[in-house]
Amino acid sequence: MTLSIMLAPLSWLKDYVDITLSPKQLGERLTEVGLATEKITKVDSDIIFEFEITPNRPDLLSILGIAREIAAIQNKKINLKSYEIKIPKKTTLPIKLNPNHKLFHRWTGISIENISIKPSPQWMQNRLIKIGLRPISNIIDITNYVMFELGVPLHAFDYDEIKGRQMTVEQAIGGEKFTSVDQKSYHLPKDAIIIKDSERIIDLAGIKGGLNSGISDDTKNVFLHVTIDDPILIRRASIALSLRSDASAIYERGTDKGGTLKTLARATQLVLEMAGGRVASEVYDLKKEAFKPWKLNLRLSRLKQILGITIPEKKVTGILNSLNLSPVILSKRSASKDPMRSFANAQDDIIECTIPTYRNDIKIDEDLIEEVARLYGYNNFPKTIPLGQIPTKQIPYFKDYRLEEKAKNILKSSGFSESYTYSLISEKDLVEAGWKTENVLRVDNPVSREFEYLRPTLKINLLKAYLQNKPNFKDINIFELGKVYLGKNIDEAKEVYFLSGITNTKNFFEVKGILERLFEELGSKEGPTEFIEILNEGIIFEINYSEIIKKVNLQKKFISLPKYPPIIEDLAIVASGKVNTKELMDEIKKQSSIITDVSLLDQFEETRTFHIMYQHKDRNLTTEEVAKIRSKILKVLKEKFNAMPK
Amino acid sequence: MEEELIQIKNSAVSLILEAEGLKTLEHLRLQFLGRSGRLTLEIKDIAKLPIEKRPEVGRLANEVKKAIEDTIANQELRIRQLTDQESGIKKQKIDVTAPGIRPNIGHLHPMTQVLYEVIDIFKLLGFQVADGPEIEADYYNFEALNIPKYHPARDVQQTLYLDTRKSKVAPGETILRTQTSNMQIRVMEKSTPPLRIIVPGKVFRYEQTDASHGFEFWQFEGLMVDTNITFTDLQGVLDYFVKKFFGEETRIKFTSHNFPFTEPSLEGYISCTVCKGKGCRFCKFSGWVEALGGGMIHPKVLENVKIDSFKYQGFAFGTGLSRLVTLRYQMDDLRLLTNPDLRILTQF
DSSP states (O other): SSSEEEEEEEEHHTSSSSSSSSSHHHHHHHTTTTOEEEEEEEEEEEEEEEEOOOTTGGGGSSSHHHHHHEEEEEEEHHHHHHOOOOSSOOOOSSOEEEEEETTEEEEEEEEEEEOOOOOOOHHHHOOOOOTOOOOHHHHHHHHHHHHHSSSSSSEEEEESSGGGGGEEEOOOOOEEEEEBSSSSSEEEEEETTTEEEESSEEETTEEEEEEEEESTTTOOOEEEEEEOOHHHHHHHHHHHHHHHOHHHHHHHHOOOOHHHHHHHHHHHHHHHHOOOOEEEEEEEEEOOOOOOOOEEEEHHHHHHHHHHSSSOOOHHHHHHHHHHOOEEEEEEEEEEETOOOOOOOOOOOOEEEEOOOOOOOOOOOHHHHHHHHHHHHHHGOOOOOOOOSOOOOOOOTTTOOHHHHHHHHHHTTTTTEEOOOOOOOOOOHHHHOOOOOSSSSSBBSSGGGOOOOEEEEEHHHHHHHHHHTTTSSSSSSEEEEEEESSSGGGGGGEEEEEEEEEEEEOOOOHHHHHHHHHHHHHTTTOGGGEEEEEEESSEEEEEHHHHHTTTTTOOOOOOOSSOOEEEEEEEEEEEESOOOOOHHHHHHHTOTTTTEEEEEEEEETEEEEEEEEEEOSOOOOHHHHHHHHHHHHHHHHHHHHHEEEE | HHHHHHOOOEEHHHHHHHHHHHHHHHEEEEEEHHHTHHHHHHHHGGGGGGGEEEEEEEHHHHHHHHHHHHHHHHHHHHHHHHHHHHHHHHHHHOOOTOOOOOOOOOOOHHHHHHHHHHHHHHHHHHHBBBBSSSSEEEHTTHHHHHHHTTGGGGGGOOOBBOOOSSSSOOSSSEEOOOOHHHHHHHHTTTTTTSSSEEEEEEEOOOOOOOOBBBBBBEEEEEEEEEESSSHHHHHHHHHHHHHHOHHHHEEEEEEEETTTHHHHHHEEEEEEETTSSOOOOTTTTSEEEEEEEEEEEEEHHHHHTTTTTOOOOEEEEEHHHHHHHHHHHTOOGGGGGGGOHHHHHHTO
């Protein structure tokens, strides 16, 4: 369901191009030019290549398309066979086609009468098997064979089952029932392209044929058609039905609009050859426009400007020729006369190319430049370091990773190891952690129930990480700095970085101290107490990192060393345990501007000893001065907290 | 008098620091601080000074006294430690081959270590780091990058859609970003060239997990826009990066590829980090491992952000940051990176 794979047998490719490279060399060279060769396997006396086809190249979902690439890299010509349909004077099986060019950009078809259904010849069966298909019967095999050979899907109807001898292309209303050739029933999605005869739906266009009009063992007359279906409508319908077919993969990419007649002729030739019968109608070809090859100019100056090297004109035209892009050198003008391009360059020839209809990926100059570059060989380019000025302005969405590094390093040096866990978590985990799912952002199409909600916290994953590690480790210290997703719905959605940690070796004050140090390092004035939660077995914390760094202040200023010595004293205070240490410390500090530091030295029962530093920046202190402040402190502590000196 | 005090201090300190035994030390203490010690006598003389000079000299004398006391205390400690050690060595031999006692230091995740290294490399080339939303509008993740709705290129990046019930947003328009390229658009539409940015970040895909795929993984991409940035510059910058990151001997080769937002586009392979290109199981015996993708920014993308595609051009490239980590440490499973098992985390 992700990328398109194309299998190509070497023997089949050789119908179209002489191959002189060894399979291994061929695979490497094709990979280099963009046709990624995933596997090369030997099957009987043949070699099967497995290619990964990029979404821009519908033509490479065919043997002919791959042969063209091989021809280009070997600089050889393609052996193209042409087939002609001889139209009889008398048309016995006419059909009325009611087109809609928005749905079918082109609709080409023919009736063939009096065929006989039987197995297709062995050589064709072998080739189909080699590309991973199951042979069914001659007519069906031919439609598959030609689609893979030429890259344009086609379909065969049992002519006698087309009621009213008419076909109308239209869009499904939605909900119609449809049974496909492989006997599966579907309810059609709205806007799917369908074909109706006078009575019923007979085809889910571009995706699957209908059972009611399909080829059976009794089919005598067939209507073969090649359509160019609208890529978007095909893709929408096939996504809605979860139904991809080989045809829909080609249609989605945009099919060769100029290739329908060739495809029909090739199929007709094979039908007449393998199933007998006779052409029984004119060739219908309903189209909005001619779908001719288009012209596109390549400027050599632009080529040089984009690629950074000068490729000789002869080499450029050689490459374009090998890709069948019919280069013609148009003019030699001076770049300065060209107002559109500012780059002054002597090499400014314009090469006019004619783009074949099967290369609908080539639309602008740059597409042609890529064609030249890839065949020139990406590994033949010199590697240069860009010139020019280094941008000096700070970009929008700038993130200063040095801050993050600082924060992470503090946790690391405090003993925590870092984890990265999933953003998506399960309903079960959320509910167990006490969250209501309606308050959490949810993914509509989760890969599984395990990963359905966007985490509103890192704690859930950290707790799980803790439990996961418990059997193997006695000491567990883990942190994560990652995004959480807040808001009840998308309108309120907010992505925020949280920093969270879990530990079973550190106590509350150790964790608090680590966070205090972290906040200090980031220049935040915040206190960490409210972010810490004590668990049965340890401590977990979570801070809103985005919020902290919003107020980050990394400016530091040197304060000159004091010239006069401090007086330091320890003050033991007896106070009720109800009085917070922080309150006492703040109160002490407030009493004089010459108290430069207060810290808690010791605590025993109701006695707390504070370490107080008195220092004046301009002069020496006297013991009398300090004594005054001390008595002021004691007085205030007694008044406010009923605290006494010990 | 002040000079004498300082002299006393200097001579006391130097004598004390030279003392090798506790006895000598005690002797020195008496000599300076004893009842008739040099300092004690000097302090007695302060009373003879004029009254206005006394406080200042007094303070100095106190300082000197404290300095001598501190020096003696320190020296005593040193002498004791030294003799303890000597007698210790004599008493019991220590086995110096036993492991040291390590401080308890944690580990940064390998992704973090690789990310910071990558950022450092690109900083040298003048790149700045951008960081942006993971919950994203379809427009920034796809449409502005030349991937319209129903484009087959969307197959490569199967998308997780957000539940839009209870909100004013139309369903299907808000997604978890599938690539960090959304930031190309967001940064470019708000600034003007020259630009050199890198974007690391988490991306999400609707994908079943296995050893090399995940529904959540980390990408990292770069963008350079100016008047003269060329395809050879893209190759040069990528070559510079892989050599700096994986080592000077690393070789890089390119193949053509298709991304809707670059033209021409390339894929970069580096010589296998395990076998150095000889061929091994890690590189499926090819000698090369796929490492990055990139190309020249598609003119349509530049037009979408209102940058004149005639005047300016540039390149963009990206890689799995998770992939760089697994390549660097030769890890065989992406899921190891989101597993918080300390047996994994403490290896880095």
